[in-house]
Amino acid sequence: MTIKDVARAANVSPSTVSNLLNGRGERMTAETRARIEQAMAELGYRPSRVARSLRTGQPTAIGLVVPSVANPFWGSWAHLLEAEAMRHGQQVLLCNSERDLDRERAYVEELWASGVRAVVLGSSLPSLHHLDSALRDGLTLLAFDREVQGDDEDRVINLSVDNFAGGRMATKHLLSLGHRRIGFITGATATVSRRRRLAGYESALAEYRLSRSDDLIWVDDTGGFGDASPSELGHRGMLELLDLRDPPTAVVTINDMYALGACLALREVGMDAPAVSVVGFDDIVLAPLSNPPLTTIRQPMQAMAAHAVQVLRDAEHGRVSSRSMVMAPTLVGRESTAAPTSAPYPRRPAHEAPAH
Amino acid sequence: MTIKDVARAANVSPSTVSNLLNGRGERMTAETRARIEQAMAELGYRPSRVARSLRTGQPTAIGLVVPSVANPFWGSWAHLLEAEAMRHGQQVLLCNSERDLDRERAYVEELWASGVRAVVLGSSLPSLHHLDSALRDGLTLLAFDREVQGDDEDRVINLSVDNFAGGRMATKHLLSLGHRRIGFITGATATVSRRRRLAGYESALAEYRLSRSDDLIWVDDTGGFGDASPSELGHRGMLELLDLRDPPTAVVTINDMYALGACLALREVGMDAPAVSVVGFDDIVLAPLSNPPLTTIRQPMQAMAAHAVQVLRDAEHGRVSSRSMVMAPTLVGRESTAAPTSAPYPRRPAHEAPAH
DNA sequence: GTGAAAGCGCTAACAT
C-alpha cells in the first residue's frame, strides 16, 4: 500500500494525495478530496513513516535512555513519557544503558542514525562529554534527574526534581520526629541527583546544629554502578550502619528501592521499620504497598513527562522555551517513620537477642 | 554525514562504500578498503538506518506492546527483550496499550508504518482479530503470555509460561501445607493466561477431591481492564474474601501485584501473611523484598526473551523455527505461605478484635 | 575491482 496505489485508485497524481495528507486539502475540489479519502479508507492506507522521515528529515520517534526499565521508577517514567510522546505523534525508542557510558554513547549514536533528533537521558552523570559528538551534530538532549551543571545550560536541557530540597525534606521530617542520629544510604554518588540529595541531608542536619558524621553516611564503595541491584545496596548499607557501636535511629535512603532493601535488612536482624525509621525517595508504585508503607519523597512524574515532551517539541521547532526546569518534590508521610524509640538495639544474630 | 561524504573523502564511488558496508569488502583492494575505513572513522560516519530500511525493506526495530511498562513485570520483560533485540542490532519501539483494544490496534498500525514487521504483544486476549489487517499485511506477531488458541497457530507465534501448571503448583503448594479453603483472586479473566491459571487452581483442588467453591473465587466484576490498578484489585479481592462467613485460610492471586495488594488488605484488618497464606505469580523484583517475602511462581523471563527474539528473527528470514512455545514455571517458596493456623479470624475493624 | 543507474515511498518546489 503506497501513495501510488491510492493515487491510482483515486485517479489523481501522488502529489495530490500527498497534498491532502499534508494539510493542503483546502485548495482542491471537494470532490477530489472525497475520492482520495475514500481510496485511502478502502485500501487501509497509512503513509510510511520511514519514507516520510527520510524525505523531510523530521524524526518519527524520540529516544529514551534509562539505566534499566526494570526498575519501577524508570518503568513509570517510560510509561508516562511514552504516553506524552504518543499524544504528539511521536514513538519512543527504548534503550537500557545499564549505567554504562559506552553503551550510552553507542545507543545515542544508533538513535541518531535512526533519525532521532531528541533523546531523553535518565540519571545523568555530571559530565556529558561522551555524547559530545552527537551534541555537535545537533542532537537535542534532555537530561532527566539532573540539575544544571556549570556551563551546560546551552548544550543540554536539564529536568529534575529539586533534589536538594527533597533530601532536606526527608531529613527534616526525621529531625522533627525527634531523631538526632540519622544515617544516609546511597550507591556511588557519581550522579548529580545523588549529590544534591546528600547535600540536602547535610543542610538539614546543619540547621539543627548537628555535625555531619561520616560514619552515618554509607556510600557504596564497591566501585561503579550496576554490579549490585539498588535494593541489595540498601540492604548492605543498612546492615553496616546497624553494626556501628552507636547506630542511627533513622536513615534517609537514596531511593525507594534502597529503602526496601534497608527494610529487609532491618527485618533480618529482628527489627522492623519504624524501629529504625526509613525514608525513601521517588514514591514508586510499591511504596504504599510495602510493609510498613514507606515514607518517601514524591517526584511529580506526570508533570515532568509532560514538560519533557513539550520542551523537546519546542526545541525541535526552534522555539526556545523554558528549557531547563526544576520541579518541587513533596513529602509523603507513611508508617516507615516514627518518633525514635528508647528500645535498645538487638545484637545480631537476631535470635540471640530478639527485639522487644 | 552521508555515504557520499565518505565516498568523496576516500576517492571512491558511493557504491564502493556501500559494498564495504554490506560485507562485500573482500573483492576490493586492501588499499581501497583501508582508505574507506579511514574516511568513515575520521568523519564519524554511521549509515542512516532510515534510508537503509526504506531501500531494503528490512526493519530496524521490533515493536513491543505491553499493558503498561510501569508494571514491574512488564518493565522486566521490556528490559530483557530490549537487551536481546540489541544483541541482534534491533531497536525496540515501546507502546503501552493500557489493555485497550483500539489502542493496541492503532499502535500496531503505526508500528507497521514505521517499517516494523515483528511485534511482541504482551498479555493477549483470546481473540486477536483486531489485528487481522496487520496480520494480513504480513506482520509477524508474537503473543507473549498467551498460550495457543484453537486455530491461530499459523497466524501468531505464542510464547508463554505454562500457566495451568503454574496455577496448579501454587495451589498444590498450599494444599500440601494443609490448607483446604483456598481462595483465588483475579481481575477480569478475559486473557488466556488468567483462565489457564484459574484452571490450574481448579485442577489442584480436584486432585484433592475438593469441590470448587464459587465464593472463594474472586473475580473483578467492575467491568473491563484498566480502571483499577492490579494491587488495588488484589486489595479489594482479599477484603471481600475475608468478609465471607467462612473465609479462606490461603489465597492464590493472579500475579504479584495482586498479591501485594492482598497482603496490604490483610494488614489493614490486623492480620498479616501468612496468617492467611498468599501466593503470587511472576516473581517480580519486589517479591523477595516484600514483608513477608512473597511465595510466588517464577517465569523464566530471560529464556523467554531470548526465545522471543530468536523466533522473530527466524520468522523474518523465512525460517520456520520452533515458533510457539510453552515454558516451565517454578515455585519459589518464601514466607508469605505457611501451614494454616487455628487462630480465629479477627472481625473488622481490627481494633475491636485484634489478632492474637 | 569499481562505478553508473535505478528506485525504495514520500514531499515540496515549481510548473501548467
Next chain:
DNA sequence: ATGTTAGCGCTTTCAC
C-alpha cells in the same frame, strides 16, 4: 486545481 520533477540516503544489479 492538479501534475511533473527532483531528491532524501542508501543498496544492488549490471556494466565496464
